[in-house]
Amino acid sequence: MTERPRPLMIGATAADPKRAVFIWNAIRKYFNEAGLETEYALYSTYDALGSAVLDGHVDIAWNAPMAHAQLLLRSPSACRTLAMRDTDEDVHSLIVARADAAIADLDDLRGRRLAMGVDISSELYLLPAAQLAEDGLDVESDCELVELEATEYYNLQRWVDDRTIFGAVLDGRADAGVIFEPWLGYLLRRHELAADDIVEVWRTRPYCHCAFTSGPSLSDDACEQFVELLVAMDPADPEIAEMMRMEHLSKWVRATDDGWSDIMGAVEQADLVGKIF
Incomplete structure (x- = not known):
């Protein structure tokens, strides 16, 4: 057979x-x-x-x-x-800030509060941190990293997601935050914000x-x-x-x-x- x-x-x-x-x-x-x-x-x-x-x-x-x-x-x-x-294809991670936060570039981030994902998140921590270091900003020594409460998912893993980071930027717990670019439009609509209410401070290379x-x-x-x-x-x-x-x-x-x-x-x-x- x-x-x-x-x-x-x-x-x-x-x-x-x-x-x-x-x-x-x-x-x-x-x-x-x-x-x-x-x-x-x-x-x-x-x-x-x-x-x-x-x-x-x-x-x-x-x-x-x-x-x-x-x-x-x-x-x-x-x-x-x-x-x-x-x-x-060709996505980016961004650093965003409120338009009234007086943050226009990486130098303005020095000494400011930055919200990021957990340290094993590829798009919300690892990749941005590595490329920011190439651009002269060490997120751990040059910024104050904001601790945010993680969300527990169905598989019991805990992550700090884009919604949590964006919310911290809006309510003032963070001066700026790292988000995955495809989420930006959704987050602006969810919070009923105009595009110019949020400024893009920096972005990764496409990946x-x-x-x-x-x-x-x-x-x-x-x-x-x-x-x-x-x-x-x-x-x-x-x-x-x-x-x-x-x-x-x-x-x-x-x-x-x-x-x-x-x-x-x-x-x-x-x-x-x-x-x-």
């Missing part, structure tokens, strides 16, 4: 379980109907997912930038960047955010088949359109490792390689 080939296993986290099940059911159905037998597994944390990739239990993982960078660093050339959302990461055992042919089908998803299909809406994208695009080089460098600089996904 011929052994049946194992389905392609995609892994992701279940930070929002209800949305995650809908999203991955739609993706699994799409691939199966396109002729690529696919299953998915949801993990509680990126640490668990990253270990599953390295151990060969997961062929392709949908990863946050830190987890993706860690896999590229832990298994160079074996783990590869396959694809991302169009909204993950890429979430990505599909291939595991070490996946062949080039299997990777290419997955990517070809992924980028061919038709947003006119109602089920695909709803999945894309929930995942905040209008199309999937091919990607290479290049967009994560700055994050990888920040992870190495912070001596975090292999310590946390």
Whole structure:
């Protein structure tokens, strides 16, 4: 009896379980109907997912930038960047301040209160801190870092998010704060602010955010088949359109490792390689 080939296993986290099940059911159905037998597994944390990739239990993982960078660093050339959302390409982290805070550039931040994410947050701490140091500002010695209460998520991890940081800037607990640029429009609308109520003090170089990461055992042919089908998803299909809406994208695009080089460098600089996904 011929052994049946194992389905392609995609892994992701279940930070929002209800949305995650809908999203991955739609993706699994799409691939199966396109002729690529696919299953998915949801993990509680990126640490668990990253270990599953390295151990060969997961062929392709949908990863946050830190987890993706860690896999590229832990298994160079074996783990590869396959694809991302169009909204993950060329994003920035920003330092923002109230227009009345008299902060126009980095020199104005010296001695001021700065709100950032937790020290393992790629876009709200690690990457901005590394690039600010390149520009001559050491956030720990040149600024007063504001301690903010972290939010606990479904997976029991605690993060200081963009909403918390932006709120601290607005209510005066912080003079300025680091946020992920795609959140800015939403935060302005939520607080009924005009664009000129907030000033952009500084921004990182462009980088890429979430990505599909291939595991070490996946062949080039299997990777290419997955990517070809992924980028061919038709947003006119109602089920695909709803999945894309929930995942905040209008199309999937091919990607290479290049967009994560700055994050990888920040992870190495912070001596975090292999310590946390």
